[in-house]
Amino acid sequence: MSADMNATNVDSPSLDTLVEELQRGEETWAALSLVARRDLLAALSEATQKHAQEWVDVACSIKQLPPGSQLAGEEWISGPYALLTSVRALSSTLEALEAGRSPLDGFHISKAPGGRVAVRVLPHNVFDRLLLSGFRAEVWSKPGVTAQWMKKAAGFGQRTPKETGGVGVVLGAGNIFSIAPLDTLYELFAHNRVVLLKLNPITDPLQPVLEKVFARFIELGLLRIVTGGVDVGAAAVAHPGIGHVHITGSVKSHDVIVFGPGEEGQARKARGETLLDKPITSELGGVSPTIVVPGDWSERDLAYQAEHIVTQKLHNNGYNCIASQVLVLSDDWPQKETFLATLRKAFSNAPARPAYYPGSDDRCAAAVDLHPGVAQRTADGSRVLLEGVPSSGDAAFAEEYFAPVLTITSLPGLGREFLSRAVAFANQQLEGTLGANVVAHPKTIRELGSDFTGAIGDLHYGTVAVNAWTGVGYLTPLATWGAFPGHTLQDAQSGIGIVHNGLLLDGTERTVVHGPFSPFPRSLVNGEFTLSPRPPWFVTNRTAAVTGRLLTVFAGRASWAKLPAIFASALRG
Known part of the structure; x- marks a missing residue:
């Protein structure tokens, strides 16, 4: 050039x-x-x-x-x-x-809640089944869209x-x-x-x-x-x-581009007058929740899911559009305090890293200032836990921090009562609709049955991950990525339109990802057949760099000969 x-x-x-x-x-x-x-x-x-x-x-x-x-x-x-x-x-x-x-020829298509259809995009081939054992993903259509129409479009x-x-x-x-x-x-x-x-x-x-x-x-x-x-x-x-x-x-950057800066831009936004006379699409992040459905967890389950949630927050030091920002627990979960103690330890012990993204330290400090008596900094001062935040109207529900800040709130109830309240809280209290995570023991999911599936359908998010992080949806090339549909320039939330979508599908609403609740071999005890160890995107994975490089080489040219090295590195993680 x-x-x-x-x-x-x-x-x-x-x-x-x-x-x-x-x-x-x-x-x-x-x-x-x-x-x-x-x-x-x-x-x-x-x-x-x-x-x-x-x-x-x-x-x-x-x-x-x-x-x-x-x-x-x-x-x-x-x-x-x-x-x-x-x-x-x-x-x-x-x-x-x-x-x-x-x-879409050759893809498994089934019914999804609310008159939707689901296209299974993971696993799609034998390598998916081996390298992402126990993970699956579906792209759900908008209500009323048929499989025949999706194939044609x-x-x-x-x-x-x-x-x-x-x-x-x-x-x-x-x-x-x-x-x-x-x-x-x-x-x-x-x-x-x-x-x-x-x-x-x-x-x-x-x-x-x-x-x-x-x-x-x-x-x-x-x-x-x-x-x-x-x-x-x-x-x-x-x-x-x-x-x-x-x-x-961010939605703030979006609004400056679309409506202009300062009070004049805000007034223009209120009038619905844009600076640009051209179509605009966007992906704007938001306040992503992780909902923990109460159940009977083993000590090792508690430790693993604490690492999992810490990864959802601290991957890339929290500078992710779908970094978990609000952890939603049940007040009535008998293991709540034990889990919180485990989570605090995992949050503090996660690998240290520089705050490279501009303004990160300022956003952490602002979160602390807004939550006197609630905010807890880690020993090195680099991360913030906001524990025991009331479940209505908090500043952490309205603005994406884009920093290593995790908010913890709780709601009453167990089982379907808690899950229903948690879904309503996420939909109504939290800004943005890009991604939501749900963590639940396989036994709890089986007990809830259609109530659990219905709750996933009721979450108004562009990607919903069950016992996985929504980042897996980002990494699934055949999946869609973007906000829940329906936003406007004046209320952009997490954006307008989708990206990725390797099948180039039309009429889509969301991606739903499922992962194993426990790594192999404990997964077998919980009734899940998966060979997956601790995933390489976990911040606690000791061989993540080696496994990531090997997976990249494999993605360039897939071959059976490359699998043993990947498995050996992954198992050491």
């Missing part, structure tokens, strides 16, 4: 040039057959494999992780691994369309590849480094839209790596990657040659 493209400030003439290049690239994209587009995906996969180590090295540098840190596993799995698996999923979808088939823009969608701008995220590449792919393949990718300043050091990874797309004029500050992003979204905007960030 030329020097002006790589500059931190893109002035108006340079932006004009970039948009003109992309407009010519749109014509190139329209002329490419599905076979040629699959060839581009193959080139993307090869380049990602070639530069994966460089990607992870730069990511660890940005996040100030020392060489050899087990936490580098997060960067492997949420970086090149996530991109490689998504590339493979899109390639399979194109292959089906080339052959005149629906991308699957493929989105790739059903009419010559009908392109113009030039779009993607405003990249600064926390998880596969977000911007995956959003770029979705714009290209779901909507036939060429992309100006504006990186978040935190990720500017990744620009050279991403340009190597997407080299073929850049050569053909399908993608341009720029860096810079707010001025660059503002100029890009307002440019008349840009026909669509996709935003990843």
Whole structure:
């Protein structure tokens, strides 16, 4: 790329040039057959494999992780691994369309609560069953959508590849480094839209790596990657040659972009007047809950689920759009105090890491100031527990902290009574609808039966994870990712639209993920057949870096010969 493209400030003439290049690239994209587009995906996969180590090295540098840190596993799995698996999923979808088939052919489709249909997207093949044993995921349709309609509609823009969608701008995220590449792919393949990718300043050091990874797309004029500050992003979204905007960030950032800053922007929002006369999609995070359904747990169950919830909060130090922010417990659970003691210990003992994300320490301090007598800092002062927060109207329910702060509240009841109250609390009290986690013993799930399934259907979240973290939904390339549908620009909550969605499905509402309550071999005692040990995304996993690298190599070129090393590393974790 030329020097002006790589500059931190893109002035108006340079932006004009970039948009003109992309407009010519749109014509190139329209002329490419599905076979040629699959060839581009193959080139993307090869380049990602070639530069994966460089990607992870730069990511660890940005996040100030020392060489050899087990936490580098997060960067492997949420970086090149996530991109490689998504590339493979899109390639399979194109292959089906080339052959005149629906991308849904061969997938198990069943009924889901409320007149919905469920498409099983995990496991999909034998490798899924081995590497993610005990995990499963479904994409649920909106009520009233039929399986026949979904089969017919699957493929989105790739059903009419010559009908392109113009030039779009993607405003990249600064926390998880596969977000911007995956959003770029979705714009290209779901909507036939060429992309100006504006990186978040935190990720500017990744620009050279991403340009190597997407080299073929850049050569053909399908993608341009720029860096810079707010001025660059503002100029890009307002440019008349840009026909669509996709935003990843906070709802505050979203509202500044859409309505403008300060009191004038708030007044414009109240009137429903936007600064932009173009469609806008978004993924904006929110206040994610973890609901713990009371049951009879063993001491080892208590310890494992404490680690699990700590991971939901402290993966990437809490700088995740679906980091668990509010833990919902039952006041009447006999094991509540024992579990809380176990959780405090796990929260304090989790690996230390720098607060690399701007403003993190300030947000922690603000949480402490707003909760006098409730807030507890860990010994090193880097993390905050807000324990015993009343279950109505707290500031922690209304704003995403994006920091290592975990709020704990409780509700009365047991069984279906508690679960019903917890679902209502999550839907009505918490800001955002991106992801919700539910933890329940398999015996409790069996006892609740249809009441449990109905409760999952009643949660208004774009991804619901049962005995898993919603981050598994993010990593499932055939799953959808985004807020619960129905939000507007004036009340964006967790955003508008979806991404990922490797099958390019239409008419979707949510993804539902299930995982094992206990790791192997204790899972067998609880009536679950799974071979999964402690997952590599757990912050307590000692071999996460090695396992993450091996999984990434496998995602690039799957083979039976690579499985033994992965299993050996995973079992040591």
